[in-house]
Amino acid sequence: xxxxxxxxxxxxxxxxxxxxxxxxxxxxxxxxxxxKLLILGAGDSGKSTLLKQMQILYKDGFSKExxxxxxxxxxxxxITYIKILLKGVQMLDLKLHKSNEKIAEDFLNLPDxxxxxxxxxxxxxxxxxxxxxxxxxxxxxxxxxxxxxAGYFLDNIDRIASENYKPSDQxxxxxxISTTGVKVVEFLVNNQPWKVVDVGGxxxxxxxxxxxxxxxxxxxxxxxVNEYDQKLFEDNTTNRLHESLKLFExxxxxxxxxxxxxxxxxNKTDLFKxxxxxxxxxxxxxxxxxxxxxxxxxxxxxxxxxxxGKNTKRSIFVHxxxxxxxxxxxxxxDAVQSTILENILKEQGFM
Amino acid sequence: xxxxxxxxxxxxxSTFLRLANVVSNMACxxxxxxxxxxxxxxxxxxxxxxxxxxxxxxxxxNSSIKKIQNILLKMLEEWSQFFIECDSKHIxxxxxxYLICRKIQDxxxxxxxxxxxxxxxxxxxxxxxxxxxNLLKDMEIIIEKRHDFxxxxxxxxxxxxxNFFKQYSEKTKExxxxxxxxxxxxxxxxxxxxxxxxxxxxxxxxxxxRKFLGNFLKKEFCFENLDFFIEVENYKKIxxxxxxxKKAQEIYNKFVKENSESEINIEYGIRNQIKNQLxxxxxxxxxxxxxxxxxxxxxxxxxxxxxxxxxxKLIQRLQPKQFLFTEKSNIPMTSISDPTTTQxxxxxxxxxxxxxxxxxxxxxxxxxxxAPFSFLPAMKKSILRSKSELFHPEQKxxxxxxxxxxxxxxxxxxxxxxxxxxxxxFSQINEN
Numbered sequence: 077x078x079x080x081x082x083x084x085x086x087x088x089x090x091x092x093x094x095x096x097x098x099x100x101x102x103x104x105x106x107x108x109x110x111x112k113l114l115i116l117g118a119g120d121s122g123k124s125t126l127l128k129q130m131q132i133l134y135k136d137g138f139s140k141e142x143x144x145x146x147x148x149x150x151x152x153x154x155i156t157y158i159k160i161l162l163k164g165v166q167m168l169d170l171k172l173h174k175s176n177e178k179i180a181e182d183f184l185n186l187p188d189x190x191x192x193x194x195x196x197x198x199x200x201x202x203x204x205x206x207x208x209x210x211x212x213x214x215x216x217x218x219x220x221x222x223x224x225x226a227g228y229f230l231d232n233i234d235r236i237a238s239e240n241y242k243p244s245d246q247x248x249x250x251x252x253i254s255t256t257g258v259k260v261v262e263f264l265v266n267n268q269p270w271k272v273v274d275v276g277g278x279x280x281x282x283x284x285x286x287x288x289x290x291x292x293x294x295x296x297x298x299x300x301v302n303e304y305d306q307k308l309f310e311d312n313t314t315n316r317l318h319e320s321l322k323l324f325e326x327x328x329x330x331x332x333x334x335x336x337x338x339x340x341x342x343n344k345t346d347l348f349k350x351x352x353x354x355x356x357x358x359x360x361x362x363x364x365x366x367x368x369x370x371x372x373x374x375x376x377x378x379x380x381x382x383x384x385g386k387n388t389k390r391s392i393f394v395h396x397x398x399x400x401x402x403x404x405x406x407x408x409x410d411a412v413q414s415t416i417l418e419n420i421l422k423e424q425g426f427m
Numbered sequence: 428x429x430x431x432x433x434x435x436x437x438x439x440x441s442t443f444l445r446l447a448n449v450v451s452n453m454a455c456x457x458x459x460x461x462x463x464x465x466x467x468x469x470x471x472x473x474x475x476x477x478x479x480x481x482x483x484x485x486x487x488x489n490s491s492i493k494k495i496q497n498i499l500l501k502m503l504e505e506w507s508q509f510f511i512e513c514d515s516k517h518i519x520x521x522x523x524x525y526l527i528c529r530k531i532q533d534x535x536x537x538x539x540x541x542x543x544x545x546x547x548x549x550x551x552x553x554x555x556x557x558x559x560x561n562l563l564k565d566m567e568i569i570i571e572k573r574h575d576f577x578x579x580x581x582x583x584x585x586x587x588x589x590n591f592f593k594q595y596s597e598k599t600k601e602x603x604x605x606x607x608x609x610x611x612x613x614x615x616x617x618x619x620x621x622x623x624x625x626x627x628x629x630x631x632x633x634x635x636x637r638k639f640l641g642n643f644l645k646k647e648f649c650f651e652n653l654d655f656f657i658e659v660e661n662y663k664k665i666x667x668x669x670x671x672x673k674k675a676q677e678i679y680n681k682f683v684k685e686n687s688e689s690e691i692n693i694e695y696g697i698r699n700q701i702k703n704q705l706x707x708x709x710x711x712x713x714x715x716x717x718x719x720x721x722x723x724x725x726x727x728x729x730x731x732x733x734x735x736x737x738x739x740k741l742i743q744r745l746q747p748k749q750f751l752f753t754e755k756s757n758i759p760m761t762s763i764s765d766p767t768t769t770q771x772x773x774x775x776x777x778x779x780x781x782x783x784x785x786x787x788x789x790x791x792x793x794x795x796x797x798a799p800f801s802f803l804p805a806m807k808k809s810i811l812r813s814k815s816e817l818f819h820p821e822q823k824x825x826x827x828x829x830x831x832x833x834x835x836x837x838x839x840x841x842x843x844x845x846x847x848x849x850x851x852x853f854s855q856i857n858e859n
Contacts, residue, residue, distance in 0.1 A: 141730060149726060221694060253726045256692050257649025276649075280690035284648040311685075312695040 102421060109420050112271045112291050113412075116327055117298035118320040119277035119309055120223070122343040122399040124255050126298065127274045128248060129405040134263040134270075138248055146243045146251050150229060150236060151198070153251070157226040158201045159183055164213035164220050172209045179204060198237040205230050218305045218355070221312075224347055225250040249400040258284050265413060279310045282323070289332035294416060296339045297324055297385075298399075301377055302347035304360045315360055321380055328385035335389035337419065339412055340381050342374065346398040538562060627725055630741075631656060639741035643732045644724070651689035652720040655682045659713045675708035683716065693719050 115123045131137060138146070162180050165172060172180055179200045204210055214227065228250050235241060243251070255276040263270045273288045275281060303316035328338060349370055357373045358364050366372035374396070382392055393415060397404045541558050630636035637657065644650040658678050665671040682691050683701050693716050704712050732738055 145726065145730060221696075254692065254723070256652060256723045256727050257644070257647040259647060259727075259731075276692060278692050279685070280692045287648060309694050 110269055110271060111265075111293045111416055112273065113294055113296060114273050114288065114292045114333075115296045115298065116275060116285060117277055118300075118316065118323055119254070119279075119281075120252070121277060121298040121300040121303075121320065122341075123274055123277060123298050124253065125249055125399040126296070126341075126405065127259075127261060127272060129399065129402055130261075130263055130265075130272060130409070132245055132402055133406055133409065134265050137245065142248070143243050146248045147241065149253055150243060150247060150251050153223070153226075154201055154229055154233065154236065155183075155197055157222065157230060158204055158210075160220060160222050160226075161210050161213045161217075162204070164216065164222075165209050167220065168213060168216060170209040170212055172204075173207050176204055176207050198233070201230075202233050202237070205233060218307075221307075221309055223252045224300075224302070224344065225252055245402070246400065249402075254278070256281065258288055260288070265409065268413070268416075285327070286330075286332075289330065292333060292336050293419070294339060294412065295328070295333055295336050296341055296412070297328065297381075298341045298343050299324070299377075299381065300344045301342045301374065302344045302351050304357055305351070305355045317360065317377070321384060324381055325384040329387070334387060337391050337393070337415065338385055339393045339395060339408075339415070340378075340385070341399075341408065342377065342394065342396045343399050345374075345396050346401075348374075627721065627729060631721075635741055639737040640724075640728075640732055643735050643737040644728060647728060647731075649723070649728060651682065651691055652724050654689060655691050655713075655720055656717060656724075658682070659717050662713065663710045665710075671710070672708055675705060675712060678713065679705055683713075691716065691720055692723065 115126055117123050128138075162184055165180075183197075183200065183204070214222075214230075217226070229236065229247075232247070236247075255274060257276060259274045261272050261274065263272060275285050275288075299320050300316070303320070306316045308314040308316055308319055324340075327333065352368060352370055352373060356368050357376075358368065361376070364373070364376050366376060378394055382394065385392055393411070395408045395411065397408055399405060538559070541555055544555075630640050631653075637653065641650055641653050644653055655678070658681075662671070662674050662678060665674055679701065681687055682689050683693070683698055684690070685698070697715055697719070701712055701716065
């Protein structure tokens with residue numbers, strides 16, 4: 077009797093041992109496997125924002141130097157936004173308040189692009205931003221090129237102008253710096269080494285992507301869904317969402333990527349929610365026959381993209397996010413990681 | 428304010444220059460013994476000049492302070508190492524000096540840790556200053572205590588060092604204040620175009636700056652930005668209208684046109700504007716686009732470049748190979764107009780350039796020296812030879828800062844003898 081029990085116990089022990097060993101082997105495997113994430117998408121879709129989120133989530137946030145850089149960029153951007161809106165006022169034939177006309181003139185005479193930020197200019201920006209004509213111009217911003225985050229920063233102008241202003245993480249996440257070239261950043265995500273490739277999204281940047289296509293583990297394609305009524309930065313005629321769809325189709329079916337799993341991240345959903353109440357989606361996508369609400373439109377967009385990238389060799393995962401929201405992005409990356417793990421284990425025959 | 432800051436920085440710089448010269452004058456009295464210190468301060472000066480060219484409010488200054496500190500530490504380490512190996516007859520004196528070095532070295536190390544803490548905002552500025560004051564007191568005590576052991580020259584040197592350190596510490600405070608001004612209170616014109624541009628513009632305008640930045644940008648696939656910038660700069664120099672028109676078309680085809688070979692990332696409006704202006708191209712046609720690419724490089728690549736190997740290489744390249752002997756390098760520098768430049772500084776400079784011609788016939792030294800202490804045997808020899816001078820200085824005080832005169836013959840001899848071991852010493856520093 078005792079002997080039998082002992083045998084049974086031994087068997088159990090062996091089984092448990094094996095299990096533990098297998099787990100160890102698995103985790104070992106996972107840790108050794110270099111993961112390469114390719115973040116692609118059209119210009120201004122939020123690719124670099126994802127990278128910034130990873131900096132917050134998996135590294136120690138932004139350095140002092142980063143913050144200095146962003147502070148300068150944010151402040152310079154405010155001037156740029158005001159100028160764009162002023163031009164919008166002119167274009168739309170709106171009338172500024174009398175007292176603001178002189179200021180507006182001075183503003184428009186500021187040299188283009190050159191970084192120009194003085195205490196006077198920030199005060200003037202504030203005054204102009206409070207002008208109803210400027211608000212009107214802002215409402216019609218889809219007609220000219222204005223960064224999505226302009227509203228966020230203009231609303232925070234007091235804080236940004238204050239002497240001790242230090243950009244918060246949220247400010248940095250919202251701050252747009254257009255990317256040029258290809259950046260490879262390494263992260264350690266729950267003990268797993270990730271190599272993340274961030275690229276510029278404009279047309280002129282896309283030919284550089286191919287240099288990093290090989291060895292990709294997973295493709296993350298970012299789509300800014302709120303862009304459906306906006307025109308391209310590069311040619312001012314093509315609809316941005318159309319462009320993004322076309323780009324996805326060609327990229328996802330590229331010979332190096334066609335068998336890679338893919339995550340489509342529908343981004344800027346917060347801005348999309350606002351916009352859908354004001355701008356009819358049907359105006360931009362005539363095929364769309366549904367009713368103009370968030371759920372139906374997003375479902376429609378999703379179908380378009382999934383169809384464009386679908387083939388038998390890959391799985392497509394869809395996520396919705398607002399890339400400036402750290403919690404949402406943490407959720408996305410958790411999901412991405414479990415996909416990757418599953419994949420690795422499958423490849424090694426564990427599953 | 429920014430200009431004020433710049434002038435402050437230049438002031439700091441010239442103080443360093445002056446100090447470096449004072450120390451080098453003193454070093455001459457020790458003959459070869461303190462040669463390494465002299466060269467070190469020269470190196471330090473040079474480094475500061477280099478860094479000033481990259482001076483920007485975004486923290487490079489901090490790292491330059493760190494570098495200086497590292498060098499000081501290194502100097503003291505080598506120095507004390509040397510004393511260990513020194514002649515046994517003077518063991519007592521040497522030993523006490525060695526202890527002083529050791530002590531100062533430890534304190535400096537501690538100071539560095541504190542400085543780091545300060546940068547990371549783990550401690551307050553006042554705390555650091557408190558520490559600094561204590562440190563200075565400690566040093567004074569250390570040096571005072573040993574007075575009886577030491578020869579007059581050593582005491583003078585120690586005091587000189589102490590003085591140097593005091594001033595250095597003052598300057599550190601100033602720099603720290605500047606840096607803090609920038610990040611906490613000085614908002615007004617933080618978007619200071621002059622200082623901001625000076626760093627990147629230096630890189631853009633310097634031959635090697637372009638080369639190494641270019642290498643870096645190629646790795647990140649955005650070299651076209653720099654390429655375009657350079658082409659536009661060349662374009663602006665063209666005077667002949669026909670030639671100019673041709674070049675404008677060339678640049679347009681290569682960088683601006685849609686789907687062109689090295690298309691730059693500019694928005695539709697600007698590209699269109701260039702296209703429309705092309706038939707009547709003037710020298711400003713690409714200016715707006717140029718500003719954009721500068722900005723792209725500045726916001727995208729510059730900070731990464733400053734941390735890259737390529738930047739390290741650039742710094743090394745900018746240091747003339749034998750800058751000891753060619754102090755007046757041909758690198759474009761931020762102009763240093765310092766009315767207080769001492770006579771001795773001018774003297775030193777002229778000595779150096781005279782010496783350049785003598786370098787070639789001064790290479791008769793021992794081949795078996797090895798880095799990093801390859802210069803020690805030679806130093807020992809010369810110490811033994813000149814020990815009487817060394818420990819019983821006979822020179823009369825003159826009007827110079829620490830009461831020692833810099834003599835021409837002395838320095839010529841010095842440079843001739845020491846030329847052979849200057850290189851390994853520096854290559855070692857450069858690696859760090």
